[in-house]
Structure formats: structure tokens, C-alpha cells
Amino acid sequence: MTSTLIESEDRREYRTTRRRGLVVDLSMTLATILAALVIGFLVMLATGKDPVAAYEALLTGPLERSFRVGRWLEDATTLTLLGLSVAIPFRARQISLGAESQLYAGALAAATVAIFLPLPPVAAVIVPLVAAAAAGAGMGFVPGSMKARLGANEIVATLMLNAIVVRVYDYLVNGPLKESGSSAVHSERIQPDSALTPLSEWLGIPLGRANVGFLVMLLTAVALWLLITRTPLGYRIRMTGSNPHFAEYGGIRVPRAIEWSFVIGGAVAGLAGAHLVQGVYGRLEPGLAGSLAFEGIVVALLARNNPLVVVVAGLFYSYLRAGGDIMEQQTDVGTEIVVVIQAVIVLLVTAQALPDLLKRRLARRQADTSREQAGAAHGKAGTR
């Protein structure tokens, strides 16, 4: 009897703590974004710009015309996939900086299949996607197994792989895969059947290059969330991340969990490359991804590596990017201020001490109030 009482008390306390944690996390995320926007405001003010007009363009611009919404969704698709791709190794506490190499490998694989391999209609879309995911997974496997089996530093391994793959990509686009007879540097176009259908074709609104890749991204996010929260492999990855020694002690093969986290992440980054090829550019372009790979890390961080929240963070983040371009067109403020805002967000998000401080203070206040209540009850009992 008593034991169930204690149990339910425990469970209640656990639930309050978890709820408090969630509230703190959410409010910290919002406060972080707000603080970063305020800092951006001050920077613009200090450099003699009109921050109000700039923020108006930044925050309302992307929704003003439907093709701007399309631009936003298109960017969000790539960015969210990249965010998801690093969130999985991050869950196993592996700092993979390899999204860049995985994306380029995926783009190469998707383009090669989509340009040269004749396929029947539906397969023409799916086979390049699968090829891209496989290529990305392969690029994830290299640093993943180096880390898991040999203990080689994954940061250096992924950075080296990025440098190699980007150069090979550059060589292929300038050489063997370059469109013959064209003076511009890019590959031939993919076969029409391989293109990801534009959303505007379905919805009847002009949405630019936004395409069904957006839905693929949403499905991927849900699948990864299920993987992480509901499957044994997800459990092993999470345990490895929260305490590798304990996981090992509990019979989890930690190296294998680490390796899988890299492979899965790599496959998702490969999909991001396929999206750029099959959905956005329709071919290989030099410098396909820009600095997007590193920005995926920001998205994952902001979402605290929860796949569903990554979607929200990715949408938010690419909204800022789309707004930044509009701000630059309409005002004299450069789009770089958005990068500054993003950087401030990262720095604030990494400052673990802030939410911990808040949580501790909340916990202490609660403890104080409950002690007071107990004290009051005790006092009452005493007088009686």
C-alpha cells in the first residue's frame, strides 16, 4: 500500500520535473531567438541603419508573395534534412561535421543516375534518391567506423572527408561530368522524369522551385523521430549518447550504435544532395550547397536534436534566410546580419549554464515552497 503511494508520488514528481524541463527548454529557445534578434537590432542601430524597416522586410517579406513562400519551403527542405542528418550522430554524442561530404556524394550519385540511367517514370525519381542516400550513408560510414572501431577523432575525419569530396566534386563538374559544348560550368540536365514534382503543379499556386522533396523531408523527420524514440536501435543510440560506459555495461554494443548513427545521418544528408539536384537545380552546379552544411548544425542544436523539433527549427531558420535576402533587396542592410543573428543563436544555445541555472533556480524555489507548506502544516499540527 505504502509502496504504491510512494511510487505514484515519484511518478508525479518525475512528471513535474519533465514538464518543468520542457517549459524551460521552450522558453529558453524563444528567449534565445529573441535575444539574437535584439542583438541584430542593436548592431544595425550602431552601424547607422534603419532596423525597423530592415526587420519589417526580414519578418514579413517571405510571406508577401507566393513564390517567396516557395523559396522559403525549398530552402527549408534542404536545411532541415541537413539538420536531421547531424541530429542523429549528435544523439550518440558524436560531433559529425561531415554533412558537406555526404551531401556532395549524394548529389553526385543522384545526378549520375538521373542523367545517364534510363528508368521508367516512377523509378526514375526513386532510384536516384536511393542512390543518393546510399552514397551519403557510405560517406558517413567511413568516419563512423573509424571512430567506432579505432577511436579516431571524428571531427578531423569528417573535416578531411569534406575537403576531399568537395574537391573531387569540383573536378567532376569541371571535367568528366561537364556538359559538353557549354561554356558555363555545370553538368547536363537530369532526365525530366527524374525531377521532383514542383508543389505548384499540385496546388495551382506559383511556388517557384519548391517541390515534393518538402514532403519527403517531413516523412524523413517523422521516421527518424520514430527510430530514435520507439525502436531498439534508437534506444541504443540514445543510451550511447547519454552515458557510453553505462550503455556498455548494460550490454549495448556502443561502437555499432555509433557507426549506425553516422550511417543514418549520412543517408539523410545524401537525400539533401538529391533534393538540390532533382528538385532545385535540375543538374550539378559548382558550389551546390554553399555553407549550408554547417548551418544544418545550427538547426540541430536549436532543436536540441529532436527530429520533430528540427523541422520547426529548419522552417524558422530558412525563414530568416529568405527574409534576409528580401531585406537586402529592399533596404540597405546586407543579408549578412542574418548570419550574425544565427551565430548569436548558436553561441547562446551552447551556453548550457544558462538553462541549467534557470532549472536549478526553479527547482530550488519549488523546494522552498513545498518546505514552507510542510513547515506550515507541521506548525499547525504543533499548535493543536
Added chain:
Amino acid sequence: MNSVLDVVLSSAFLAAVLRVATPYLLAAMGGLVAERAGISNIALEGQMLSAACTGALVAGYSGSVAAGALAGVTVAVLLGLLLAALRLELGADAIIAGIGLNLLASGATAYAVFTLLGDKGGTSGLKSGTLPTVTLPGIEDIPVVGDVLSGQNILTWLAFLAAPFVAWLFYRTRFGFHLRAVGEMPDAAASVGIAVRRVQYAGLALSGALAGLAGVFLSMGYVSFFVRDMTAGRGFIALAAVFLGGLRPWGVFLAALGFGAAEALAVQLGTLDVPPQLVSTIPYAMTLVALALYAWRRKRRGAGEVAPASL
């Protein structure tokens, strides 16, 4: 093949190697100091970029090259201290904070240049000059040696002195001993009365200063202007050299020099019939293999040897 040999053995090529290796040498030494102090400095890239931009801007507006260089290095030192503060005071992960600082540097430099000069590309509209080169009377006239050594930028000389300096610092000074102790076992270091935080702050400041010199060389040594994102991943390569060099000053020196030589070679081979992009992958592939071999050897030997955790 003959022509490749001709290129490699020419004095112009050797001089180019010294020039190209300069930023790698300086930044890699900076990365080494931070790594041994126990805080990975992945912000090398951002520190170089900020220093390059500040140097060119200050030199351009003040008309003083020295003031520009000093300002550039100062900014990089401040970024180093900021990274240390984020790590030590706010409990941030050094890698993630470093990524944040790199983003900040990329955005802030481009924003500053655009705001001041209205040019998105860089500061080529601003006259800012370069740091002096050193001619060596006497040696200048010796056929090959003179061509290679004389006329190099003053920062190239400094870069080659950086390795012996760091080696001396690590193994011959009290501060270097404390630094290594703090990086390997902070608790043990604290227990014998070493001011762990102060040593780490100093290490990160020095790391920033070296990266700053590397950045200043890019905008005031190579050329006389700042170009957006002109570091182009050199900070990350320098970081790789730190690990490839086994976290030892002379090893890191050789690794950085190797990266410089490979890059110079890739540029030279562009004139021949070899794809330069593929040649330039060689050092990175080598690093990857070396990393794997090193880890494999260490694993086989067991955890007996004391090595910094980051390897």
C-alpha cells in the same frame, strides 16, 4: 614526369611553398597550443578571417600597416578569450561554440565590409598595403638559396620561428608545463595549485594571437586586401595538421609544411595536364589514412601510453 620534377625543383616553387605554408604554420601552432591546453580551438578559421578583415580595414583607414596588423591580432585574441569564456564560464561545448564563432566571423566581416565600403566582395577598393618583406644582404645573391629565402614576408619568417617558439614554451618554461598539465589532467593540475582557468585563458589568447598572425598574412602579406571568406577552410586544415602532427610542435610543423607544399604543388600543376583538384586532395587523404593508422596503432598498443583525450 620530367616537367613535374622541373617544377618541384625550381627555386620559384620552393619559395612558393614557404609562402603558401605560412598561414598553415601559424594557425596550426595556434591550434596546437589550444589543444594542449585542453580546449579544442575549432574557431581558428573565424579568428583568421576576423584578423584578416580587421587588419586590412584598419591599415586602410589609418594608413599604418603596423596598426592594422596589431588590430587584426588583437581581434583574434579577443575571440580566443571569448571561446575560453564560453567554455569555462558558461559550460559550452568548445566545438559547437567554435562553429558559432566561425559563423559570427563570416557574417560580421562581410557585414562590416559591406557597411563601410558598400562592396560585397571585399576591401579591394581600399588602399591598405602589405607588411614588409625581408631581404637578406649576402644570402640574396646566392643562386637558389637566395631566391628561396630572400624577399619573403616578415610573417613567413615568424611562421618558421613559431614551431621552435612553441616547442621552447611547452618543454622549457613553467607556463608550458602548466599548460600541458592542465590539458591532460585539469583536476590533478588544480590539486597541485595550478590556476587552471587562468592557464587556459592564456593558452587560448596565445592560440588566437597565432591564428591572428595567420589571418593578417592572408590580407596583408599574400595580397593587400581582404576578400570575403578568404580563409577558405585553411583554419580547418590547420586543425587537421595539429592532429596529423601528433600534437607535438615539430610534428605539427612538418604536417603544416606538408599541407603548404601540397597546395603549392596543386597550383603549379594546374599548368600541366594534371587535374589540380585531384592533386590537392592528396594531403587530406594522407591525413585520413594517417589518422586511421595512428588510432589503430594506439588501439593495438592499448591505452598504456598517455595521450590527450582529444586524439
